[in-house]
Amino acid sequence: MSRVSFEDVLKAHERIVSHIHKTPVFTSSSVDKIAGRKVYFKAECLQKTGSFKARGALNAILALKDTGNSSAGVVTHSSGNHGQAVAWASRLAGLPCSVIVPQDTTAVKQDAIKGYGANLILCESSPTSRVETCNKVAKETGQVIIPPYDKYEVIAGQGTIAVELLTQVPDLDAIIVPISGGGLISGIATAAKEIKPNIRVYAVEPVGKDLEHCLREGKRLWPNPPTFLDTIADGIKTQQVGQLTWPIVLSLVEKDVFTVSDEQIKDAMKFAFQRLKLVIEAAAGAAMAAVISQKMKQLDPAIAKVGVILCGGNVDICNLPWK
């Protein structure tokens, strides 16, 4: 695969469709009033494993299985949701699986990974340590690495969300997507722009990522080695967009980025719990925060219908970020 094509997304959809949920789309008149337009929430928090990551992981693992070189199984590193998804997908595919997670990953995510029968390996909480540990395990076991975003099959799998969403709401003018490594947004942008060339795809980032600056300059301005952002949104704390995802993001995503603070995320999570009755994690809270932000109100009025990806629901409900 060189880059990811719409055909790759459609092939991914065919591969995974019988195993994943076609997640429902929710609307709320009170949200519409606040946002000044119609908002359609794609509830990937209700996806298998509690996040959209099930899509990309399953596509990558089923594609690997098709090659016939998968007997040693797979390994990945992930702050939680991708790890959970790889563990789930491996069990479904009948392959052995190791998952490396930073030691500060929430208990609920660690337990879920173990619950799918994967071998859980803790590492230090830095992007570098994750990658090194993962490479070491891969070398020792012969397991194939399934990275969280920098793999075309993963990106294609995440793109299936757009295929579904644009069937459920065909006349969307824009889609708002939380960004971390960029697998979700690049998959969605690839599919959505092909289905509806005029659609706009917006990223939502935690404070400190500075994506808008990079996009406007057309350059990766992030410091190295890669670091994690200081944010309550643990699912989107990776500062740098990936190497494979970056060119896709740069060419297809709006330069205008929604940047949200922890305080906004927290308020938005509460709002989603109360109004949508959905349990969402902070990364999805970031998307909700964008929806109820001032910036949203001021968006081009021609953008009448907006899709919003509520990417996951794996939050520790005994440690919600409010009293």
Place this chain on the structure above:
Amino acid sequence: MSRVSFEDVLKAHERIVSHIHKTPVFTSSSVDKIAGRKVYFKAECLQKTGSFKARGALNAILALKDTGNSSAGVVTHSSGNHGQAVAWASRLAGLPCSVIVPQDTTAVKQDAIKGYGANLILCESSPTSRVETCNKVAKETGQVIIPPYDKYEVIAGQGTIAVELLTQVPDLDAIIVPISGGGLISGIATAAKEIKPNIRVYAVEPVGKDLEHCLREGKRLWPNPPTFLDTIADGIKTQQVGQLTWPIVLSLVEKDVFTVSDEQIKDAMKFAFQRLKLVIEAAAGAAMAAVISQKMKQLDPAIAKVGVILCGGNVDICNLPWK
């Protein structure tokens, strides 16, 4: 109307269908494993106003409007969800509305009622005080009383859930329904037994209601005056089944009743938040508690597919019953 017929439920459905959500049905393989059968959750927590009560209230109010004698509007008493539903339905129908609630009703429910533009009136927290205040307001204003369950149009409205659910999952063997005044379960039983005569309808009650005893004796054994149960499930704290609902419950609902404690309800709510990613209130937690109870495991193995009504999601998320 004498009693409620399946035709009344169908007529109610026709009347309200364009205004309410056809709520989604969710499944969970981990729940199926625990329950020892396939479980289908009907998510009325995602209904307009956050509970199934929108159905009955809207049907009663639109039926009243059809009579042409509705200009003074409506009044009701309710611990919250029915009040919210009547307020919402009145606004939709363009009628004035007063809602009497016990003074200990959660803030989130009070605010919601006021948010729909209704006149909120506080009363003492006893069934007797609610009824008296309601009668007084009705007399003074000429507003028509929309009771929470003892009205055939309300019962018929709630029955529309069964019509939907048995379209979504036609081969259900049983439906599990939380019971308070009995409007929800009598509506559902009326419709479900007509669509699928062999289906079994089970009630879930908080400890202290003693419904099974009443059903087996075929008598209303509850003490008078009516009282509220001491339960965290504020939506189902009415001890006595209604006068109109009782004969329906007695003739159509299983004598075998699921009785659940506060501790079970709390654990079940947590379980629903974590596994289903749904924000449910304690009354719906009671239904979930039945699903994961020992009694459920021991139910007739011929009951392979069970529908469960998650009746509402109006919980104060800043005061969840766990740390």
